Amino acid sequence: MTQSKTPHILIIGSVWPEPDSSAAGSRMLQLIELFQSQEWDVTFASVAADSEFAIDLEKINVKKVRIELNSDSFDSFVKELNPSIVMFDRFMTEEQFGWRVAENCPDALRILDTEDLHSLRRGRHLAWKENRPFSPEDLYSDVAKREIASIYRCDLSLIISEYEMKLLKDNFKIDVSLLHYLPFMLESVHEYEHPSFSQRKNFISIGNFLHEPNWDSVVYLKNEIWPRIRKKLPDVELHVYGAYPSQKVFELNNAKEGFIIKGRTEKLWDVMINSRVLLAPLRFGAGLKGKLIDAMTYGTPNVTTPLGAESMHGDLEWCGLIADNAQDFADSAVKLYSDEKLWKQSQQNGIKIINTLFQKKEAGEKLISNIQKLSHELQSHRMKNFTGAMLMHHTIASTKYMSKWIEEKNK
Numbered sequence: 001m002t003q004s005k006t007p008h009i010l011i012i013g014s015v016w017p018e019p020d021s022s023a024a025g026s027r028m029l030q031l032i033e034l035f036q037s038q039e040w041d042v043t044f045a046s047v048a049a050d051s052e053f054a055i056d057l058e059k060i061n062v063k064k065v066r067i068e069l070n071s072d073s074f075d076s077f078v079k080e081l082n083p084s085i086v087m088f089d090r091f092m093t094e095e096q097f098g099w100r101v102a103e104n105c106p107d108a109l110r111i112l113d114t115e116d117l118h119s120l121r122r123g124r125h126l127a128w129k130e131n132r133p134f135s136p137e138d139l140y141s142d143v144a145k146r147e148i149a150s151i152y153r154c155d156l157s158l159i160i161s162e163y164e165m166k167l168l169k170d171n172f173k174i175d176v177s178l179l180h181y182l183p184f185m186l187e188s189v190h191e192y193e194h195p196s197f198s199q200r201k202n203f204i205s206i207g208n209f210l211h212e213p214n215w216d217s218v219v220y221l222k223n224e225i226w227p228r229i230r231k232k233l234p235d236v237e238l239h240v241y242g243a244y245p246s247q248k249v250f251e252l253n254n255a256k257e258g259f260i261i262k263g264r265t266e267k268l269w270d271v272m273i274n275s276r277v278l279l280a281p282l283r284f285g286a287g288l289k290g291k292l293i294d295a296m297t298y299g300t301p302n303v304t305t306p307l308g309a310e311s312m313h314g315d316l317e318w319c320g321l322i323a324d325n326a327q328d329f330a331d332s333a334v335k336l337y338s339d340e341k342l343w344k345q346s347q348q349n350g351i352k353i354i355n356t357l358f359q360k361k362e363a364g365e366k367l368i369s370n371i372q373k374l375s376h377e378l379q380s381h382r383m384k385n386f387t388g389a390m391l392m393h394h395t396i397a398s399t400k401y402m403s404k405w406i407e408e409k410n411k
Contacts, residue, residue, distance in 0.1 A: 009035050010083035010108075012067070013046040014093050016054035023184075023290025024115045027160070028089065029055065030185045031113065033060060034364045037112035041079060043377045053264075054241065056153035069096060069243055070406040087111040091118065091150035098153055099396045103329040109375050112154040117164045117285025124284035124307075139171060148172050151179075152163040155374055156380060158367075159181045161311035178385065180370055183311075185360040189351045192299040194273040194329065197340045197370055199215065200202045203229070203333065204275035204300070205332065206241040206268070206291050210247050213285035214242060219258065220281050220326070222252050226259055233337065239275065240359055241265045269298055277320070277337050278302040288312060293358070294351030295319070301343055302316035303332045319350035 011032070013015035018025040022170050030073075035042050044057050045065040046269050057064040067074050078101060085100045088094035094112055101108060123138030149291075151157045151174060158180055159165050168174045205221060207214030218240055226238055237258040242249075245263040253261040265271050278295040284307050292312060295302045302320040309322050336343060374381055382389065 006041055006082065007084040008041040008043065009085040009087060010078065010081060011042065011044045011087045012093050012097050013044060014090075015048045015049070016046055016051055016057070016064075017044070017241070018051060018053045019055055019263075021053050022211070023288070023293070024089075026290055027053075027113075027115070027184060030360075031085045031087075032060070034185065034367065036061065037364070038368060040069075043083070045077075057139040058196075067097075069411065072407060073213040074100055075104050083108050084375070085109045085111060087113055088150075088154070089113050090115055091147045094150045094154060095146065096271065096375040096393075098150070098187070099392065102153075102392055103396065104110050105154075107378070108173045109156070109371065109378060110148055110154045111371075114147070114151070114157055114159060114164075116285075117167070118146065119147045120164065120167065120283065121213070121286040124286065128216075129279075139167075144172075148174070149391050149395075152385065153392045154178070154388070155378065155385075156180055156370065160184075162314075163311040164286065171372075175385070177381065177387075180367060182363060182367055183288060183331055184290070185363045186293070186297070186354055186358040188358055189354045190298060191351075192347065195297045197276065197343050200274055200276040200300075202236055202240040202275055203240065203277050203279050203337070204271060205238060205279050206265075206272075206294070207280075209246065210244045213282050215249075216283055217281045218242075218249070218252065219281060220283065222259060224284060225279070225281055225330050225333070226257070228327060229333050230258055232334045236337070237290060238279065239269060239271070249351075268294060272298040272300050275300055276343070277333060280304040280308045281326075281332060282308040292319075293354070296354050299347045299350065301336055301346035301350065303329060303336055305329075313349075313353050316353050317349045317354060319353055320346045 017028040019029045032042055043065060045067045047067055047069050065081065067077065075098065080106060083188050088098065091112060101110060104358040119139055119141055122141060122143050127134040127138050157178060159168065160183055162181065165179060169176060187278050205218060209215055237260055239260050241262045245261065245265050245356060250261050252259065272294060278300050280291055280302055281290065285307060288311060289308055292302055292304060292308060296319050304322060306322055306324055309318055322334050323329040323332045
């Protein structure tokens with residue numbers, strides 16, 4: 001890191017942050033707030049078009065810059081900015097801009113925020129589509145080769161779940177010095193002042209509809225789970241919320257069956273605290289589930305799958321029930337909805353999970369300490385990562401010239 005009084009971090013995002021639309025957006029805002037708490041200057045750059053749902057970066061004192069793909073204008077921009085740290089929000093972003101950062105700002109610490117492991121999500125999706133169990137062989141895809149190469153090229157990668165940390169160390173043999181476990185960073189939750197069991201009603205499902213695991217879970221609910229629940233609870237409704245609903249989503253709406261598509265909500269806390277149980281029957285995916293974190297935060301117990309609860313609760317009791325087939329899921333949903341004692345205990349379990357595993361202060365301090373340590377030992381750290389240096393060499397020798405060719409072609 002440069003020795004300037006105020007470190008400057010450049011975040012290169014594939015999209016502008018939308019904390020109300022996705023867990024990835026919420027995580028990015030948590031990171032920005034952490035960096036600003038250190039009095040670091042933050043610049044956020046992206047090639048994406050503006051979104052009406054993106055946070056107003058300038059309002060939170062983050063400089064917003066639009067950049068271009070395959071353009072030497074980025075080289076001039078980053079050289080002039082001369083950031084101490086550059087963070088890429090997905091491996092695809094690092095592929096596009098990492099080599100340019102390395103060439104123009106060689107002393108900048110390069111961080112990859114993986115969001116979740118795309119190769120793991122892709123492998124699980126493939127296994128699910130082929131109606132078979134997920135196996136280690138599903139990991140070794142072209143996406144994995146790109147993602148792991150990106151991790152090696154960076155000085156540090158932020159990994160959101162313990163499962164993914166173990167997978168990277170055990171399956172891909174990545175040195176722990178290149179990885180940093182960073183779950184969601186949350187404020188402590190105290191006793192709830194939200195509506196009680198008897199004051200709440202109906203089920204809720206929530207998730208960005210552009211995210212395939214979320215869309216699949218809604219279809220699964222509609223076709224296989226909700227009819228079973230409805231038989232036992234004929235007067236109860238399921239309210240389905242999520243960002244970016246398309247026509248195919250709204251076509252699932254059926255008021256007669258109590259399956260209500262609500263679409264985007266601007267008041268997540270309001271709809272969550274008035275719902276009795278969250279349903280999240282996720283069948284593939286990766287990372288941590290923002291919807292389950294939100295449910296714990298607002299005191300709404302949930303029913304999810306083993307995959308949904310993965311790396312979410314350590315050895316603590318789950319904040320609801322876990323089921324892995326449609327009938328068990330429906331039975332669990334009815335039980336949790338009807339049993340006030342179980343519901344209250346599940347709510348308390350959620351408080352304990354957040355206050356034990358997702359503490360903002362502790363997680364933030366560990367990340368800042370690691371960044372500062374690496375910044376002061378950057379050259380020796382890179383010397384130990386010959387694989388990363390080798391991959392960067394070949395990336396510059398190949399990706400660079402492909403990008404230059406596109407750049408000339410565009411002219």
